[in-house]
Amino acid sequence: MKTKEKSRPDGGCFAWTIVAASFMVSFLQDGFRDSFGLILPSICNHFHVGRAEASFTNSIMVFLTLGSGPLAAYMVKKMGHRLTTIIGVVMAAVGLIIAGLYIQMTMDHHHPSNTTVHGSYSETPKGSVDHLEIIAGPVPNILVLHISIGVLTGLGFGLMYLPAMDIVKVYFDSNLGLANGIAAAGSGFGQFIMAPTINLVEEHLGLDGTMFVLAGVVSCSLVFGLMYSVPEVTEDHQDVEEKEDKESVAELLLSMFKSVPMMCLLISHFLLHLGIFVTFTFYSDRAAMFGISRNNSTALLSIMGVSNFLGRIIFGKLLDQFRSRSFLMVTCVLLLNGISVLVSQYLTSFVGQAIISSVFGATFGAYITSLIVIISMLVDDITFPFGICLFIFALASLIGPTSVGYLYDVYGSYMPGFVVVGVLAILGAAFLPLAWWAGQRRKVNQRKEKC
Numbered sequence: 001m002k003t004k005e006k007s008r009p010d011g012g013c014f015a016w017t018i019v020a021a022s023f024m025v026s027f028l029q030d031g032f033r034d035s036f037g038l039i040l041p042s043i044c045n046h047f048h049v050g051r052a053e054a055s056f057t058n059s060i061m062v063f064l065t066l067g068s069g070p071l072a073a074y075m076v077k078k079m080g081h082r083l084t085t086i087i088g089v090v091m092a093a094v095g096l097i098i099a100g101l102y103i104q105m106t107m108d109h110h111h112p113s114n115t116t117v118h119g120s121y122s123e124t125p126k127g128s129v130d131h132l133e134i135i136a137g138p139v140p141n142i143l144v145l146h147i148s149i150g151v152l153t154g155l156g157f158g159l160m161y162l163p164a165m166d167i168v169k170v171y172f173d174s175n176l177g178l179a180n181g182i183a184a185a186g187s188g189f190g191q192f193i194m195a196p197t198i199n200l201v202e203e204h205l206g207l208d209g210t211m212f213v214l215a216g217v218v219s220c221s222l223v224f225g226l227m228y229s230v231p232e233v234t235e236d237h238q239d240v241e242e243k244e245d246k247e248s249v250a251e252l253l254l255s256m257f258k259s260v261p262m263m264c265l266l267i268s269h270f271l272l273h274l275g276i277f278v279t280f281t282f283y284s285d286r287a288a289m290f291g292i293s294r295n296n297s298t299a300l301l302s303i304m305g306v307s308n309f310l311g312r313i314i315f316g317k318l319l320d321q322f323r324s325r326s327f328l329m330v331t332c333v334l335l336l337n338g339i340s341v342l343v344s345q346y347l348t349s350f351v352g353q354a355i356i357s358s359v360f361g362a363t364f365g366a367y368i369t370s371l372i373v374i375i376s377m378l379v380d381d382i383t384f385p386f387g388i389c390l391f392i393f394a395l396a397s398l399i400g401p402t403s404v405g406y407l408y409d410v411y412g413s414y415m416p417g418f419v420v421v422g423v424l425a426i427l428g429a430a431f432l433p434l435a436w437w438a439g440q441r442r443k444v445n446q447r448k449e450k451c
Helices: 014-031 036-049 051-067 069-079 081-105 127-138 143-172 176-220 222-227 233-248 251-258 259-288 293-322 323-343 350-378 381-410 415-451
Strands: 116-118 121-123
Touching: 014 051, 014 143, 014 176, 014 222, 036 051, 036 143, 036 176, 036 259, 051 127, 051 143, 051 259, 069 081, 069 222, 069 381, 081 143, 081 176, 081 222, 121 350, 121 415, 127 143, 143 176, 143 222, 143 323, 143 350, 176 222, 176 350, 222 323, 251 259, 259 293, 259 323, 259 350, 259 381, 259 415, 293 323, 293 350, 323 350, 323 415, 350 415, 381 415
Parallel strands: none
Antiparallel strands: 116 121
């Protein structure tokens, strides 16, 4: 039986101010994360590594952004949304600054003209003077980028991401879909703005300058994180929260993994995000392989960002109007998303890729908007379940891009990787109706037990 609590504001000036703050945090953080593929070639060139090793930095960053969900959920419960976000902003900015400084320090290192780069080492004709110079030279180590951007910035982003999404649920109920859609739309708008910005900054300031600029941009999230505030709860609800705090995290996790609907949902999330993260990581680089110019590749990411932005807001409103059909609507969206990943490998023209960018961006945005709504239809308290879902996303972010990057290095083509993750994404969409069916069956059994 649910405990009676103070009704949520479900609107009002301050509630929408919180949505605006959440929007800006998503804008600043996700804009960089989803545009990382633009600097992938520069990282490969500077650190003399292949696509798999270079993309591993992004995989670590995304893994910790999402994988730190349980930790972020615990910190939100203990420290609040505001302080958790501030700690995250500082960590993310410091990681980017360290990366920029290291790249700047190793800028003078270069391979001679008769050197061929393979992976993270170099070869020259045996016995040549250049060969001896390279062995003794200060070769840039990609491990530094893995730690600075991957670990520090990734963990910092994780402490920013969950509070930005979780706090919206505190202020909205019947308008939750729209509010969450607007808050999450910061991601799509961020990609629209950040993709051409990163492209422009890198052209003029180089890879190191780009890191410093991004550190400054991410630091702006401090202002918006300070706006987070949770409304007071009634005495009854306070008692419930104190009781929940006494429960161990292990017990919460155990109850989640015993839930068939949640397990189906987690499997669906994992398979879908294999395709999602592969697309974000390699989309612009693959476009270059199709003969599309760098400026047009940047335009494709901007198109994806705009459709992502619109998809989140429009679908959020639809979820509010047709809440009872949420699972059916989201299943259709996920099928389209998986199909777009699969078909994208065969439409190699700019127009074809632009169409795919629009479909993928819109369906991805709609999917992200639905997360809070779908989880709240399966469980009462979404904070820890949402954290676990983020951890599952993280596993996909680590496995997907790294595997596809490896396949590219082996076969010299993105075809095998994109086809595999596209098929798996479609399979993942099929698991969502199973989650709904299991949830309905559980409700029926609970009613029988009460009778």
